[in-house]
Amino acid sequence: MWDTSLMLRALPDLASGLLTTLAITLAAFVLATGLGLVLAACSRSTVSALRRGAAGFSIFARSVPELIAIFWVYYCFPVLFDLRISGVVGGTLALGLIGAGYMSEIIRAGIAAVPDGQWQAARALALPRFILWRDIVLPQATRKMLPAILNQFTDVLKNSTLLAGVGVAEIAYAAYLAGSESYRYLEPLTGVALLFFIVIFPLSMIARRLSPRDSIVTNSL
Amino acid sequence: MLPQAFRIAFPAIGSTLVGMLKATSILSILTVPELMRTTVRISDYTAKPLVFYSVSAVIYTMLCAALALSLSRIERRFLEKSRA
Known part of the structure; x- marks a missing residue:
């Protein structure tokens, strides 16, 4: 049944696919973070149209399945904007847009989690807005956001396999190719699962260690 | 035990359920004839991807x-x- 040599033969292809996967993930994550920051800023704006727009986008982005978004960008952007985009660009864009919805919520929640007293103290000291954000709010908020941001990163990493659907030669696509060459999908697909575990397990351990709830639990043991 | 645990876990269970609903679209790759698969088929057949992908995105959102x-x-x- 199981043939380890087949998996070993597929491994170099899978590894180069993994590099593409990581590159896509990183690009989508950077896009998501940047856009998420803008959305979070809009959601705190005094202009109600900006607030509503940001909230609407965030709800929409978080409820559309990733696969639909990838296909939508890939097939509809050429029609809408009259430009040709590759699967990599379209897929990364789609993952980035969806990720932005999640990131904006994470950032919003992180800022909201900074205790009221901190804001009041800063206001009592008449600190300039820039100092308030750079030295007081953002450092505390970032610490609270980190576990959620890491989880979001692993989500993007896992969802990037969907780009195989628009013909991007990432890790899942490499596994399909290796499988269709030998008519044996068991070994390459298991290889993908193992590689993902190797990458994601340490990330989730870090996220767990960073999460404050868990540190209380470990202290009490 | 269980009623209390369930109440605490409920929001997480809910978001997993929503995630599951979104994930059903992935089954289209295995040619399960669900919403996504049907969308791809119709969009390929009519060559109007803009309409059909947008409509199914709206359906999923709703x-x-x-x-x-x-x-x-x-x-x-x-x-x-629990308050009562």
Whole structure:
């Protein structure tokens, strides 16, 4: 049944696919973070149209399945904007847009989690807005956001396999190719699962260690 | 034990459920004839991807929004009960 040599033969292809996967993930994550920051800023704006727009986008982005978004960008952007985009660009864009919805919520929640007293103290000291954000709010908020941001990163990493659907030669696509060459999908697909575990397990351990709830639990043991 | 644990776990269970609803679209790759697969088929057949992908995105959004809304209603009822 199981043939380890087949998996070993597929491994170099899978590894180069993994590099593409990581590159896509990183690009989508950077896009998501940047856009998420803008959305979070809009959601705190005094202009109600900006607030509503940001909230609407965030709800929409978080409820559309990733696969639909990838296909939508890939097939509809050429029609809408009259430009040709590759699967990599379209897929990364789609993952980035969806990720932005999640990131904006994470950032919003992180800022909201900074205790009221901190804001009041800063206001009592008449600190300039820039100092308030750079030295007081953002450092505390970032610490609270980190576990959620890491989880979001692993989500993007896992969802990037969907780009195989628009013909991007990432890790899942490499596994399909290796499988269709030998008519044996068991070994390459298991290889993908193992590689993902190797990458994601340490990330989730870090996220767990960073999460404050868990540190209380470990202290009490 | 279980009623209390369930009440605490409920929001997480709810978001997993919404995630599951979104994940069903992935089954289209295995040619399960669900919404996504049907969308791809019709869009290929009619060569009008813009219309059909947009429509199915809206359908998914409405499904997820309806689910999330009812979940948060149930959640609120739990809270009221635990307060009483």
